[in-house]
Amino acid sequence: SVLDVPVVIGMIYTCTATAIPTGNCSDFRQAVVNVIETPEITEITAFPDTVLCSNDTLILCGQNGVAGIDFDYTWTTPNGTLVTGTASGNEIFCDTFAPVGDYGSGTYTLVISNQGCLDMASIDITVNQAPEISPIIGNTEFCEGGSATLELWNNNPLVDSFTVVCTLPDGTVVTQPGNGTDTIIVNVDQPGVFCCKFVTPDGCESEESCVTLTVIQLPTPEVPDTIELCDSEILELTGTANGSALDTINYTWTGPGGFIFTGTAPASGPFPATDPTPETGLYCLVLSTMGNSGITCESDSACTMVIVHPTPVIDGIDGGGEFCENQDVTLTATVTIADGSDMSYEWTLNGMTIDTGTVASGETLTLAASAAGEYCLIVTSDFGCADTACTNVSFLTAPDLLEVTGGGEYCEGESVELSGMGTPGPGTVTYTWTGPNGFIFTGTAPNGGPYTAVRNNLTLDDSGLYFLDVALDNGCPADTTLAVEVIVNPVPVVDSTIGDGQYCEGELVTFGYSIDVHGADTTYYNVTGPGFDTSGVITGDTVLLFETTISPATAGTYTLSMITSDSCESLLAFVVLSIREIDPAV
Structure with missing residues (x-):
């Protein structure tokens, strides 16, 4: 059986059992009973208040009313977080919840325990969401007279609306509304420290975010x-x-x-x-x-x-250059100016003024140049803008021919070098040699020469007078024309040879040369060969024939040479006689 005994204090309890009806038989047992005191929560206090912002710090304190005991305690927050600790007697124990938004809004329950004997109490805490301000971003430098455009926003999506409170570098406070996590744009035109914070209608504030702004000043x-x-x-x-x-x-x-x-x-x-x-x-x-x-x-x-x-424009000076002595020279120049105004002009010769006046735009100025030198035209506008153009005029002395060389007798095929000399003078000259058979040669040389020309491979038709004409480059001719006579003498020619070939030994052979003397009056010839040497004179075109018996002593080359009475030598002609090889009988 179970016996319920009220226990009020801790002590040793004895239980005795006696047999009925005799009452003489009995037994007993003893049990030790310890009584544990139950703690009692007498007070829960919230600091600084029971209504807080989510970024505030909550301090909760509790107190046990039973003295002399040690106990454990546990706080349970609205979001289920457990915060535990130990305390003794009736001392006040406290715990910090920071930020309180991490633990939630609602009932905070305190349970204290002494060896399983419990007491429990709770307190309601209201947590209002506080905005979370972002760093202020944007260009913190701005130009003088301009402003810095800055951006910031709320990072707490649980906050729907708030007031943006900003302090300008000069201390002025400005506000504007903010919504949710929308980006807030602020333009600031003052250098220095600029700070902002967010404040909700419940009075919850974010931390303050600051930047330092710098203005760039330009001169x-x-x-x-x-x-x-x-x-x-x-x-x-x-x-x-x-x-x-x-x-x-x-x-x-x-x-x-x-x-x-x-x-x-x-x-x-x-x-x-x-x-x-x-x-x-x-x-x-x-x-x-x-x-x-x-x-x-x-x-x-x-x-x-x-x-x-505008500056006057001189379209060059026409008429300058080199001229023959006593030749008339006229210089001309057309002048214009963009605004069409009149201009003053000045002609100078070697730096000395020789003519002045006024000229209209588009007019052509003329000047007779009778002396050699540098002629310059200077045209000036009313403002003083000027253009200058210059040209040189020189008068050249006609070239003077002194002598010509290169005449004489030549043989056909030779070359003749013609040359002339004159009195040295200024400039260059153009010279021309002309002669028989259509010969013409033109060249340039310094004034005074030499004036050279070469005619190669002379023919009989090239004989005659060769004339030299000289003129300055501007056309001023020499006063005289000189000439030399060239005589081309004929050179005999061998039209063909006779008897060239192979012969039987002992055979009598006739060989020779067909000669065109090209009109030479007297031609001397000489024929040489193996054991053969003969000479003679011919006075016209002819055929020279000779005989020889072929043998090892007479076989070989027979050479004809000719020279005229004018000492013109012909080219050598050759006849080759050789012994025919006879095949031995089979």
Whole structure:
């Protein structure tokens, strides 16, 4: 059987059993009973409040009302997180939940246990979601007069709406609404520290996010108001600047006709540029620099008005050059100017003024040049733009022929070298040799010669007078023409040979030569061969015949040589006689 005994204190309990009805038989047993005290939660406290933002820190504290005991405790958060600890007696024990948003909004339950004897209590905590601010991104450098465009956003998707509160570098506070995780764009035109935070309608705030903004200051360019120049001149642009802490700076000039020039210079200038083909219009200077972040800033432009005046144009001077003595020379030049205005002109000879006046655009000026030298025409506009053209006039003395050489007697086939000499003078000359049988040769040489020509492979028809004519390059001829006589003497020719071949030994052979004396009056001949030598004279075309008996002593080459009474030698002619080889009888 089971006996229920109320236990109120810890002690030794004895149980005795007696037999009924005799009552004489009995037995007993003893049991030791320990009584464990149950802890009692007397208080749960939340700091700083029971309504918090998700990024706040919650401190929960509890207290046991039973003194003298040690116990374990466990906090259970709304999201199921368990936080455990130990404590003694009735001391207050506390735990931190940070940030409280990680543990949830709702009931926080505390269970304390003394060896299995429990007590439990709870507290309700309301957690409002706080926005989570992103880093502020964007270019933290901006140009003077501009602004920095910055972006930031809320990283907590549980927050639907909030107020963006930003503090400008000068301390001014500005606000704007924010929604969910949408990107927020802020433009700031002040250098310094710029900070923002998000605040919900419940009063929950994000941390503050800050950046330091830097303004890039550029100097102000300064340029002349006006520049005037001629269109034949090179435009020299320049500018200066004040008020910059930069060491160097980039600059750009722009102007009419697509002109652009970019350079780098000290921040205070100068900022030079040149335009070789300037046009009337505004030429503007802009300064620029690149910040550390890569942003490029440009100054306001400063412009100078460039006025380009037209320059007169001389379309060359016609009529200059080399002329014969006492020849009339007239120089002409047509002048124009783009604006059609009148111009002044000046003719000079070797730097000395010889004529002046006024000329209209498109008019042709003329000048009689009677002296040798450099003639220059200078035409100037009202503004002072000028064009200059020059030409030289020289008068050449006609060449003077002194002698010619190369005449005499020659043999057919030879060459004759003709030459002439004159008094040395200025310039070059053109000379021409002409002669019989259509001969003509033209060449150039220094004034005074030599004036040479060669006629090769002379024929009988090339005999006659050869004339030399000399003229300056401009056509001024020499006063005289000289000539030499060339006589070409004939050279006899062997038209054919007779008897060339093989013969039987002992055979009598006739050999010879058919001769054309080409008109030579007297020709001397000589025939030589093996054991043979004979000479003679012929006075006209003929056939020379000779006999010899073929033998080993007479076989060989027979050579004919001829020379005229004018000492013209013919080419050698040959007859070869040889012994025929006889095959032995079979």
